[in-house]
Amino acid sequence: MLRRTLMAALAALPLAGPVAAQPAWPTQPIVMIIPFAPGPIDGVARIIGDAMGRDLGQPVVIENVPGAGGTIGVGRAAQARPDGYRILMHNIGMSTAPTLYRRLAWDPVRDFEPIGIMNRNPMVWIGRPSFPGTTLQEMTAYLQRQGTAANLAHAGLGSSSQLCAMLMQAALRSQATTVPFRSSGEVFPELNSGRIDLYCDQTTSALGQVQGGTVKAFALAAPQRLPMMPAVPTTAEAGMPDFQLSIWQALFAPAGTPRAVVDRLNRALRVALADPRVVTRLNELGTAPEPEATGSPEALRALLVSEVARWKPIIEAAGEFAD
Structure with missing residues (x-):
């Protein structure tokens, strides 16, 4: 009697099929x-x-x-x-x-x-079109000569441009005035107009400005020249081999x-x-x-x-x- 009851109960259960496969990750955007x-x-x-x-x-x-x-x-x-x-x-x-x-x-x-x-992204040092010099040596000499009268822009606290400016100020013991902005997009109009002397930015941001000739490019802080900026020397070529910064x-x-x-x-x-x-x-x-x-x-x-x-x-x- 017990055996017949168990057999009937088992017969009532659904047949076990294969275990459903979990969908491969990801399943949504x-x-x-x-x-x-x-x-x-x-x-x-x-x-x-x-x-x-x-x-x-x-x-x-x-x-x-x-x-x-x-x-x-x-x-x-x-x-x-x-x-x-x-x-x-x-x-x-x-x-x-x-x-x-x-x-x-x-x-x-x-x-x-x-x-x-x-x-x-390598960093590149650029300056206003009217900057009195075309080489990294002339740029650094200007910073040291002008002291607080020279200015360096950066795109806000923690930005790559601020870090680059910190490194250059420390390397030269420069007293140049740093001018913070909220983004690189705000810096370029001031740089193009000549109200800002110098700026260090990522190549992905500065490339168009350099190629368009709206700024002067002094040096690329990288081991090799960049194919899209072939005329811009590296900092090593320009006499500062230890000054390298890629973001x-x-x-x-x-x-x-x-x-x-x-x-x-x-x-x-x-x-x-x-x-x-x-x-x-x-x-x-x-x-x-x-x-x-x-x-x-x-x-x-x-x-x-x-x-x-x-x-x-x-x-x-x-x-x-x-x-």
Whole structure:
């Protein structure tokens, strides 16, 4: 009797089918947060993001979240759900913010999972069209001779242009007056009109100005000349071999994002950066993709930790902080 009851109960159960396979990640669009207002950096992000989307099978959508030198957008990314659907594109400012901002709500190492380095943009020293000189030696001599009467623009606290200005001021023991703006877009009209003497900017921002002849270009802070600026010598060629600065840009995910998701994003990034069409378009913007050898999440984490340590004493010596 008991056996017949059990058999009847088993017969009433639905037949077991194969276990449903989990859909491959990702299954929805990915948002790439850029912690700055729309500008040249968006061009790089869209080129790489579009190529990543093709590999991932889902679009990568750009979301600009500007404010407070990029710290607002980074904070939003840090608080995102750690599922890989909201990631952050940031640059060297990720490593300088902990020193520049005394009340930072996030930590670049603790609160993020590195995905990979995207590209590096060399910095280029440029000046007003009427600047009295054409070489880096003439530029540095002017800074030392004019003292506080000379002025250097930068695009705001924590910007790459501010970091470049800090390095030059320290190298020359210059007393030039620094003039902060909110973006590089605000600097160029003042530079073109002659109200600003000098500015150091990323090649992706300055390329059009240099090619158009609306500014004077003195030197590229990189080991080799740039094909899109062939007439601009490197700082090494111009007599300052130790003055080099390239601004890296990289992708990060919120802390706690599964390693499998981080690896999938890194793989899509590496596929994108190996695409000849992407390489060509990045070169046209004045930048180049990060080599495969330094493209891992571990390489980005090591770079971030070393950059935090590198910039801390430089920023503290300059004494430029946010409250």
